[in-house]
Amino acid sequence: MRVDLFDFDLPPERIALRPAVPRDSARMLLVSGQAALRDAHVRDLPSALRAGDCLIFNDTRVIPAQLEGKRGAAKIGATLHKRIDLRRWQAFIRNGKRLRVGEIVDFGSNVTALAETRHDDGSFTLHFQGDEPVELLLGRAGTMPLPPYIAGKRPTDARDEQDYQTMFAQKDGAVAAPTASLHFTPELMAAVAAAGIITATLTLHVGAGTFLPVKADDTTEHVMHHEWGEIPAETARKLNEVREYGGRLIAVGTTSLRLVESAADADGTISAFSGDTDIFITPGYRFKAIQGLMTNFHLPKSTLFMLVSALMGRETMQAAYVHAIASEYRFYSYGDSSLLLPA
Incomplete structure (x- = not known):
């Protein structure tokens, strides 16, 4: 149709x-x-x-699946999409043209992830670094992933949690x-x-x-x-x-x-x-x-x-x-x- x-x-x-x-x-x-x-x-x-x-x-x-980080001087936004395993998530990337496979994104709060694979739809597999459970990392660095038609009108705040x-x-x-x-x-x-x-x-x-x-x-x-x-x-x-x-x-x-x-x-x-x-x-x-x-x-x-x-x-x-x-x-x-x- x-x-x-x-x-x-x-x-x-x-x-x-x-x-x-x-x-x-x-x-x-x-x-x-x-x-x-x-x-x-x-x-x-x-x-x-x-x-x-x-x-x-x-x-x-x-989960707090919205992340804002940097790859060098480039600002990189990541919205986690689907869990692959304990340390890997598929993510939609904002400013993805500035990110290459093998590079590290620093999301702050001692949270980093390797851009492991780029998919045909432009998304990436992110491999979170370290030994801490990814849930703890997201709790430190992530925010509530409001839909784009809300997030585009106002920032996320404590009420959204x-x-x-x-x-x-x-x-x-x-x-x-x-x-x-x-x-x-x-x-x-x-x-x-x-x-x-x-x-x-x-x-x-x-x-x-x-x-x-x-x-x-x-x-x-x-x-x-x-x-x-x-x-x-x-x-x-x-x-x-x-x-x-x-x-x-x-x-x-x-x-x-x-x-x-x-x-x-x-x-x-x-x-x-x-x-x-x-x-x-x-x-x-x-x-x-x-x-x-x-x-x-x-x-x-x-x-x-x-x-x-x-x-x-x-x-x-x-x-x-x-x-x-x-x-x-x-x-x-x-x-x-x-x-x-x-x-």
Whole structure:
């Protein structure tokens, strides 16, 4: 499909630079399979679902993966993208033309890394020097990797260390937050449980590639980034039981959706999973297991807008986004939410 079919006009003032306070006070647009739109708030989520439905959360934790350093006099910025092993990370490099394989980047705070390999997409494999765990090095030298559409408007600050982390964050490894889960609070989770809604967790370490623009003219030419994920056997069993007894699997975020669909067989049975996924969902994709999605509002011509268009229909989502913009919903990572229910 042509990528320009997924374009739309978004006024820059619709981009949220801070999250709603409290988190569950954010607005939520309900989009049904009949293309009906209803304005609500995240705190209304329990009443929008049915007892026996299952919300699927991503328990990844964002690490301080943004680094600023120097190679000689040249300023080098690095955004870690995907872990390779205990000391090596693949990273997108700012000012990468000034960096050559074999050179050392000094990130300050006694943190250095060797530019070990340059990849075809311009990223590098960075080999962090020394014996200390890389997590300790990042804690000294790294900052929270805010999305470029926020970081370009204001600097990262202490508030982001809390704001850009979900209440479910347990397992270090993400370089971007699973932002749909940012809206949840203990109070909302108590209301979810009281409504008889089931919950489950999985892990997908979100990579910086989630923010890369689609440069191809046709979706068939786009190469999707790889991300590591895991669905434990117990979680797979719970999700299959929900489907068996007639409950709906509602992914909280596109990360949860992509991992469940990666682990599902043709008949919708979900197996335990551990490994990389590069699943790219566009209109025409047949969903195997997921029956709903809670997600924030996405970039024009992004792979994520293509995904929601696959779930609900492109025309339905274009109409929903026109309504959201006209109604002054807040967009992107710190923005408002939507609940998409095909049936």
